[in-house]
Amino acid sequence: MSNPQLALMMLGSFVFIILLGFPIAFTLMAMGVMFGYYAYYVPGQEFFDSRVFYLLSQNTFSIMNNDTLTAVPLFLFMGYMIERSNILDRLFYSLQVSLRAIPGAMAVAALVTCALFATATGIVGAVVTLMGLLAFPAMLKAGYDEKLSSGVICAGGTLGILIPPSIMLIVYGATSAVSVVKLYAAALIPGFLLAGLYVGYVIVRAALNPKLAPKLPKEEANLGFAKVVLLLLQAFLPLAVLILSVLGAILFGLATPSEAAAIGALGAMLLAIVYRAFTWERLKEAVFLTARTSAMVCWLFVGSWTFSSIFSYLGGEGLIKDFVLGMNLNTVTFLLMSQAIIFLLGWPLEWSEIIIIFVPIFLPLLPHFGVDPLFFGILVALNLQTSFLSPPMAMSAYYLKGVAPPFVQLWTIFQGCFPFLSLVFVTMLLVYVFPQLVYWLPDVFYGN
Numbered sequence: 001m002s003n004p005q006l007a008l009m010m011l012g013s014f015v016f017i018i019l020l021g022f023p024i025a026f027t028l029m030a031m032g033v034m035f036g037y038y039a040y041y042v043p044g045q046e047f048f049d050s051r052v053f054y055l056l057s058q059n060t061f062s063i064m065n066n067d068t069l070t071a072v073p074l075f076l077f078m079g080y081m082i083e084r085s086n087i088l089d090r091l092f093y094s095l096q097v098s099l100r101a102i103p104g105a106m107a108v109a110a111l112v113t114c115a116l117f118a119t120a121t122g123i124v125g126a127v128v129t130l131m132g133l134l135a136f137p138a139m140l141k142a143g144y145d146e147k148l149s150s151g152v153i154c155a156g157g158t159l160g161i162l163i164p165p166s167i168m169l170i171v172y173g174a175t176s177a178v179s180v181v182k183l184y185a186a187a188l189i190p191g192f193l194l195a196g197l198y199v200g201y202v203i204v205r206a207a208l209n210p211k212l213a214p215k216l217p218k219e220e221a222n223l224g225f226a227k228v229v230l231l232l233l234q235a236f237l238p239l240a241v242l243i244l245s246v247l248g249a250i251l252f253g254l255a256t257p258s259e260a261a262a263i264g265a266l267g268a269m270l271l272a273i274v275y276r277a278f279t280w281e282r283l284k285e286a287v288f289l290t291a292r293t294s295a296m297v298c299w300l301f302v303g304s305w306t307f308s309s310i311f312s313y314l315g316g317e318g319l320i321k322d323f324v325l326g327m328n329l330n331t332v333t334f335l336l337m338s339q340a341i342i343f344l345l346g347w348p349l350e351w352s353e354i355i356i357i358f359v360p361i362f363l364p365l366l367p368h369f370g371v372d373p374l375f376f377g378i379l380v381a382l383n384l385q386t387s388f389l390s391p392p393m394a395m396s397a398y399y400l401k402g403v404a405p406p407f408v409q410l411w412t413i414f415q416g417c418f419p420f421l422s423l424v425f426v427t428m429l430l431v432y433v434f435p436q437l438v439y440w441l442p443d444v445f446y447g448n
Contacts, residue, residue: 084277184257
């Protein structure tokens with residue numbers, strides 16, 4: 001068996017093993033070491049003298065010493081502290097009453113709350129679960145359509161993958177060597193465009209069919225202007241200021257993403273103190289969850305880099321590249337093919353595995369097709385929204401089903417996700433047709 005054939009066997013074995021449910025990070029490392037031992041084998045050499053063990057230790061050190069990835073645990077800690085600061089219920093209620101004149105006010109408020117909270121946390125499961133406990137029952141009680149309510153919670157909860165400060169963009173930046181700062185600037189307009197399409201869809205549906213989203217009861221809608229302003233000052237403004245301060249510091253070059261994340265983590269702790277939600281137990285929970293998630297990301301990087309190094313050494317990367325180039329694709333068909341593969345990978349895999357393991361397979365092909373890695377990263381970030389919304393493995397739907405009332409069926413939640421899923425594809429089309437949606441802000445802030 002030739003080395004390229006062995007590389008394909010390595011990739012196929014990995015896919016088969018993870019489908020059996022084995023831990024992905026350690027499967028990557030095990031496969032890398034096993035096939036790497038064969039690739040680097042020297043007759044008569046001691047077992048632990050193989051270069052594959054040196055490669056594994058060097059990759060581990062490189063990951064732990066990566067300055068870009070420092071922002072990951074800090075942003076995670078910021079998100080977990082905000083999640084535990086008891087701000088979500090106040091935020092949802094204040095937006096609900098302030099937007100009461102808009103058709104579908106409660107659904108719009110839920111979307112805005114999801115977008116803001118997802119931006120602050122970047123943790124899809126946490127946002128969908130919390131909003132599923134808070135806003136979803138409130139919308140059903142107010143007479144909102146089950147499908148519309150489900151779609152709002154599921155779609156809004158995934159926006160944190162795309163809208164900065166997105167942890168996914170940090171991981172993509174570390175994988176592709178693209179500036180995280182430029183990725184943040186590039187993602188702002190597409191992210192808010194997608195959120196705006198979600199809001200516009202809800203308003204139009206509610207205006208055309210008011211039965212889907214009844215107006216608020218008079219006792220809730222008849223609040224004075226001063227009362228509404230006070231509610232917004234108490235709930236919306238502090239979180240918005242924190243997020244804008246973190247993003248502003250990054251985009252205007254006042255701080256690196258890691259430094260801004262550290263300020264955001266401190267600000268999240270202060271918010272929890274202000275809202276009288278800061279306790280030693282909650283702090284320990286946030287630290288534990290941050291450490292667990294950060295360790296998962298770091299070990300995925302270690303496993304992925306070891307696996308990909310051996311895969312390339314055996315000639316697998318060149319084989320895939322030659323195969324794709326032999327298909328005589330143009331830029332459009334290459335992008336369609338790559339995004340279709342990422343869409344399908346989103347069913348069995350999390351976004352972290354897709355970004356760390358499979359996206360690097362496409363990166364060496366980008367120069368040949370004239371695709372900017374910055375532009376490709378934003379398309380991938382948009383595409384990964386679909387992995388949380390498309391059956392049969394729409395994780396947002398399963399998160400919501402886990403906390404929804406028993407009478408809400410999983411298929412009903414899936415049906416609610418379909419219109420929002422189509423809006424993701426519309427946004428991807430708009431980004432491709434109008435690439436300045438991606439490039440305009442990076443050009444304004446940092447030049448061509």
